[in-house]
Amino acid sequence: MTTLQEQQVIQDRFKERMDEDELLNCMRCGFCLPSCPTYITSGFKESHSPRGRIALMKAVVDGLIEPDEDFETSLNQCLGCRACEPVCPSGVNYGHLLEEARDIINQNKKHSLPVRTVRKAVFEGLFPHQNRMRNFTGLLGFYQRSGLQKVARATGIMKLFPESLATMERVLPKVPTMKEMKNRPRFLPAEAPETKKVAFFTGCLMDTMFLETNNATMKLLQLAGCEIIIPESQNCCGALHGHSGEKNGSKELAKKNIQAFEDLDVDYIITNAGGCGAFLVDYDHLLKDDPAWKERALAFKNKIKDITEILFEVRFHEKVKLELPFQIVTYQDSCHLRNVMKTAAAPRALLQAIEGIEFKEMKDADRCCGSAGIYNIVESEMSMQILDYKMEQTKATHASTVVTANPGCLLQMKLGIEREGLNEKMRAVHIVDLLMEAVK
Amino acid sequence: MINEQIKERIISIVGTENFDDSKVGRLTYSYDATPNFQALPDGVVSPRNTEEVAELVKVCNEHHIPVVPRGAGSNLCGGTCPTEGGLVFLFKHMNEILEIDEENLTATVQPGVITLDLINAVEAKGLFFPPDPGSMKTSTIGGNINENSGGLRGLKYGVTRDYVIALEIVLANGSIIRTGGKLAKDVAGYDFTRLYVGSEGTLGIVTEATLKLVPIPETKKTMLALYEDLEAAATTVSKIIANKIIPATLEFLDQATLKVVEDYAKIGLPTDAKAVLLIEQDGAPEVVERDIKKIADLCTEENAVSVQIAKTKAEAEALTTARRAALSALARLKPTTILEDATVPRSQVANMVKAINEIAEKYQLNICTFGHAGDGNLHPTVPTDARNKEEMERVEKAFEEIFEKAIELGGTITGEHGVGIMKAPYLELKLGQEGIAAMKAIKTALDPNNIMNPGKIFAKDSRKRVVIGQ
Ligand SMILES: Cc1cc2nc3c(=O)[nH]c(=O)nc-3n(C[C@H](O)[C@H](O)[C@H](O)COP(=O)(O)OP(=O)(O)OC[C@H]3O[C@@H](n4cnc5c(N)ncnc54)[C@H](O)[C@@H]3O)c2cc1C
Ligand code: SF4
Ligand code: SF4
Numbered sequence: 001m002t003t004l005q006e007q008q009v010i011q012d013r014f015k016e017r018m019d020e021d022e023l024l025n026c027m028r029c030g031f032c033l034p035s036c037p038t039y040i041t042s043g044f045k046e047s048h049s050p051r052g053r054i055a056l057m058k059a060v061v062d063g064l065i066e067p068d069e070d071f072e073t074s075l076n077q078c079l080g081c082r083a084c085e086p087v088c089p090s091g092v093n094y095g096h097l098l099e100e101a102r103d104i105i106n107q108n109k110k111h112s113l114p115v116r117t118v119r120k121a122v123f124e125g126l127f128p129h130q131n132r133m134r135n136f137t138g139l140l141g142f143y144q145r146s147g148l149q150k151v152a153r154a155t156g157i158m159k160l161f162p163e164s165l166a167t168m169e170r171v172l173p174k175v176p177t178m179k180e181m182k183n184r185p186r187f188l189p190a191e192a193p194e195t196k197k198v199a200f201f202t203g204c205l206m207d208t209m210f211l212e213t214n215n216a217t218m219k220l221l222q223l224a225g226c227e228i229i230i231p232e233s234q235n236c237c238g239a240l241h242g243h244s245g246e247k248n249g250s251k252e253l254a255k256k257n258i259q260a261f262e263d264l265d266v267d268y269i270i271t272n273a274g275g276c277g278a279f280l281v282d283y284d285h286l287l288k289d290d291p292a293w294k295e296r297a298l299a300f301k302n303k304i305k306d307i308t309e310i311l312f313e314v315r316f317h318e319k320v321k322l323e324l325p326f327q328i329v330t331y332q333d334s335c336h337l338r339n340v341m342k343t344a345a346a347p348r349a350l351l352q353a354i355e356g357i358e359f360k361e362m363k364d365a366d367r368c369c370g371s372a373g374i375y376n377i378v379e380s381e382m383s384m385q386i387l388d389y390k391m392e393q394t395k396a397t398h399a400s401t402v403v404t405a406n407p408g409c410l411l412q413m414k415l416g417i418e419r420e421g422l423n424e425k426m427r428a429v430h431i432v433d434l435l436m437e438a439v440k
Numbered sequence: 441m442i443n444e445q446i447k448e449r450i451i452s453i454v455g456t457e458n459f460d461d462s463k464v465g466r467l468t469y470s471y472d473a474t475p476n477f478q479a480l481p482d483g484v485v486s487p488r489n490t491e492e493v494a495e496l497v498k499v500c501n502e503h504h505i506p507v508v509p510r511g512a513g514s515n516l517c518g519g520t521c522p523t524e525g526g527l528v529f530l531f532k533h534m535n536e537i538l539e540i541d542e543e544n545l546t547a548t549v550q551p552g553v554i555t556l557d558l559i560n561a562v563e564a565k566g567l568f569f570p571p572d573p574g575s576m577k578t579s580t581i582g583g584n585i586n587e588n589s590g591g592l593r594g595l596k597y598g599v600t601r602d603y604v605i606a607l608e609i610v611l612a613n614g615s616i617i618r619t620g621g622k623l624a625k626d627v628a629g630y631d632f633t634r635l636y637v638g639s640e641g642t643l644g645i646v647t648e649a650t651l652k653l654v655p656i657p658e659t660k661k662t663m664l665a666l667y668e669d670l671e672a673a674a675t676t677v678s679k680i681i682a683n684k685i686i687p688a689t690l691e692f693l694d695q696a697t698l699k700v701v702e703d704y705a706k707i708g709l710p711t712d713a714k715a716v717l718l719i720e721q722d723g724a725p726e727v728v729e730r731d732i733k734k735i736a737d738l739c740t741e742e743n744a745v746s747v748q749i750a751k752t753k754a755e756a757e758a759l760t761t762a763r764r765a766a767l768s769a770l771a772r773l774k775p776t777t778i779l780e781d782a783t784v785p786r787s788q789v790a791n792m793v794k795a796i797n798e799i800a801e802k803y804q805l806n807i808c809t810f811g812h813a814g815d816g817n818l819h820p821t822v823p824t825d826a827r828n829k830e831e832m833e834r835v836e837k838a839f840e841e842i843f844e845k846a847i848e849l850g851g852t853i854t855g856e857h858g859v860g861i862m863k864a865p866y867l868e869l870k871l872g873q874e875g876i877a878a879m880k881a882i883k884t885a886l887d888p889n890n891i892m893n894p895g896k897i898f899a900k901d902s903r904k905r906v907v908i909g910q
Contacts, residue, residue: 020775021775024775024776024825024826025771025772025775026771027473027475027767027768027771027777028471028472028473028513029473029514029575029578029767029768029771030473030512030513030514030575030578031575031577031578031765031768033512033578034554034577034578043532044530044532045468046468046469046513047464047465047467047468049468052468055467055468055470055471056464056467056468059467064467064470064478064480065463065464065467066463068463068464070462070463070464070465071463071464074464088768089701089704089765089766089767089768089769089771089772090768090769090771090772091703091704091769091772
């Protein structure tokens with residue numbers, strides 16, 4: 001609940017802070033409607049469409065409506081997938097509007113005590129500190145290995161959580177041990193004639209829970225002839241903060257990352273998580289009001305590249321033989337990789353280069369899977385409806401391997417497979433893990 | 441306006457989930473694609489079938505509640521802006537393609553069907569529904585019929601009107617009528633089908649439509665002709681038609697439009713040309729081949745600097761898709777994008793282009809022009825800022841002059857976007873007082889309480905304004 005007083009403050013902040021030119025840039029043509037998953041899933045509710053959400057934000061600025069509960073629901077139910085951006089001929093930066101609006105609401109609204117505690121712990125206590133991320137993941141590992149997981153499942157304690165969270169608990173990857181997470185390399189030489197010098201952005205979740213995928217990423221880069229630097233002082237990209245209305249937190253993280261990479265003499269900074277990459281390429285916008293940082297952010301942004309993009313660029317798939325036993329493979333786009341980083345062709349080309357498999361495009365591969373950060377937990381119902389549709393399309397391809405390019409999507413697809421009871425027939429993998437498998 | 445009692449009656453017809461009078465719900469149906477118009481309805485209702493529509497209309501008629509039918513809200517004349525409040529009707533539940541009849545070559549659809557979905561469905565059966573407005577990805581058949589929309593294929597194939605052969609309509613008193621049929625000929629009484637096409641929701645609600653289909657053309661070729669000067673491009677248009685060639689598509693884009701479209705689509709459009717013509721011909725391969733060659737020659741004769749023919753289907757599609765985005769892409773330039781829809785006889789296109797340029801000069805405005813040149817239908821567009829009152833005055837004056845010029849050349853104030861509320865004050869310019877009186881007589885006879893989309897088409901006062909709105 002937002003009190004009337006809070007609503008008033010939120011309204012005032014909207015007037016001060018929302019970018020009016022950007023709001024006016026939407027000419028309300030509706031070209032974005034067919035691309036919006038929540039518009040479709042809600043049964044064509046304009047309030048759950050990009051055009052409707054922009055109109056609502058503008059109406060709050062104009063004082064036509066108050067930022068009431070329905071208003072918040074409309075924004076909360078937005079996936080932030082940004083599928084509305086590439087289809088908008090007018091070039092409306094919807095993602096920026098959403099981020100600003102969410103930040104205003106969050107900063108000016110008193111959350112209930114439990115929510116406040118969790119938010120504080122996660123956004124201030126956990127994600128900004130790589131060592132704590134390690135500990136947290138370690139704890140999860142202890143939970144998995146000690147037998148506690150079995151106990152928890154047997155007692156049915158997970159039933160107390162929303163369905164998606166309870167199922168999610170089952171599909172989390174086996175996490176690495178503390179020792180594995182601590183001793184990370186800082187430099188790796190090329191293992192083929194040298195092509196590029198790159199730095200690797202490890203990501204907080206990727207370097208803990210998905211450590212194996214990070215290792216595979218680096219190995220592929222080496223095989224592709226890249227020399228890799230992995231700066232120690234990097235940290236979480238700040239996307240989770242940015243998307244949850246904790247803009248200041250994400251700015252601090254951004255500055256630390258820029259510092260960590262700016263003095264390196266490299267061609268590119270490589271990421272393997274679409275969600276992180278898209279946030280990194282937006283640092284210049286995040287820091288646009290900070291004259292001391294704007295240029296530095298721009299230089300940083302220009303070096304960001306997804307792993308699939310660089311592999312494609314240096315023709316990895318032509319130089320290294322890739323082969324797998326027969327299986328049908330399909331690819332689920334990471335929204336942010338596709339819509340923000342504009343990477344969609346490279347992953348497909350790499351997959352198609354694997355010999356022995358059949359690549360089958362699924363219908364609406366570019367539509368969000370409903371993962372969207374923590375959306376699948378906080379907006380569980382809508383998320384599961386979106387996932388159901390996604391699974392329908394996945395099944396229609398008869399694929400046994402679903403490939404993704406972002407950890408959130410990967411977990412969500414695993415969740416989908418688990419929910420459908422398809423564990424025996426289908427698996428979800430990160431693209432670099434599949435490529436690693438295919439390296440002969 | 442909608443008191444508790446009426447609300448209960450509405451809910452008893454459609455169920456709670458299909459009625460919304462929350463602030464957020466109303467706000468999101470307070471606008472359409474027309475700049476500067478916004479007004480909140482009192483409620484929004486989503487009937488599930490014709491009977492529910494009829495019941496709802498009866499309630500509205502009894503209590504004199506305005507009825508505003510709404511498709512995708514992509515119209516450009518303020519046609520779905522509930523300027524007098526009332527109840528917005530949505531057709532999201534009535535969005536089925538009921539039948540594609542391959543023997544009679546017809547499709548029967550509900551009003552909420554998306555235009556492109558219909559086009560794809562009939563093409564899958566080797567049939568063709570030609571009306572393809574730029575907005576077809578979102579627009580609905582109900583909206584297309586009520587605006588009598590045109591499209592990129594209008595020159596050869598005509599507009600929506602030419603494909604509507606039967607309608608089911610709920611009248612303002614709640615009775616349900618059917619007009620026309622799956623018939624090639626039908627002269628039983630007045631042609632109500634034609635009357636309702638383009639009636640902008642002011643005479644009743646279309647709840648079902650039967651549309652004529654044609655066989656899909658065998659092949660298609662697409663080309664771009666580049667020009668160093670606008671008028672040469674415009675002259676080519678008249679020249680092609682005078683040479684007795686009717687291309688499927690003959691679109692005009694000036695340099696400013698080309699630039700913004702390229703910005704969005706990134707397909708390598710020639711942004712250094714002053715104007716281009718996008719030309720398409722379809723039909724039997726020999727005919728297409730011959731026509732395209734002849735058109736290319738005519739373009740060169742009229743000083744086209746180059747003529748490029750699309751090599752692949754994908755390339756051709758990229759060009760037409762890019763053209764469809766022109767209006768929205770122009771919205772990149774400035775906060776407010778105001779466009780017009782003046783239409784002149786085809787032979788006058790060059791004169792109209794010239795006049796638009798002179799008017800732009802006179803009022804010191806940046807006017808970008810694109811449009812269905814082959815139909816004589818241009819969309820001079822002004823990127824401006826509604827907050828700049830002084831400039832808006834100039835825009836208003838410029839548009840008034842454009843309208844007058846169009847009429848003087850034997851044209852009309854709107855070719856396809858409709859009158860709505862935006863152009864209502866100018867209708868008299870085209871129809872004269874007597875014409876308006878005759879139309880009003882029809883309106884009053886069919887809707888005596890003036891509940892159907894009130895305030896549209898007929899202006900309350902004839903103070904001229906298109907852009908200085910509410
Ligand atoms: C980018 C862009 C490009 C466009 N290009 C073209 C173009 O090339 N050619 C063209 O002609 N137009 C074009 N338009 C205008 C517009 O898209 C068309 O007028 C379209 O037909 C409107 O369809 P809609 O479903 O959005 O209808 P709406 O805008 O929702 O409604 C249009 C009118 O129809 C009425 N209406 C809707 N449904 C019903 C019903 N079931 N019964 C009775 N009345 C009803 C409404 O009251 C309103 O008066 C374009 C618009 C945009 C934004
Ligand atoms: S496509 Fe862009 S301009 Fe059109 S309604 Fe959506 S956000 Fe607005
Ligand atoms: S970000 Fe995704 S969910 Fe949100 S409005 Fe855009 S398309 Fe819809």
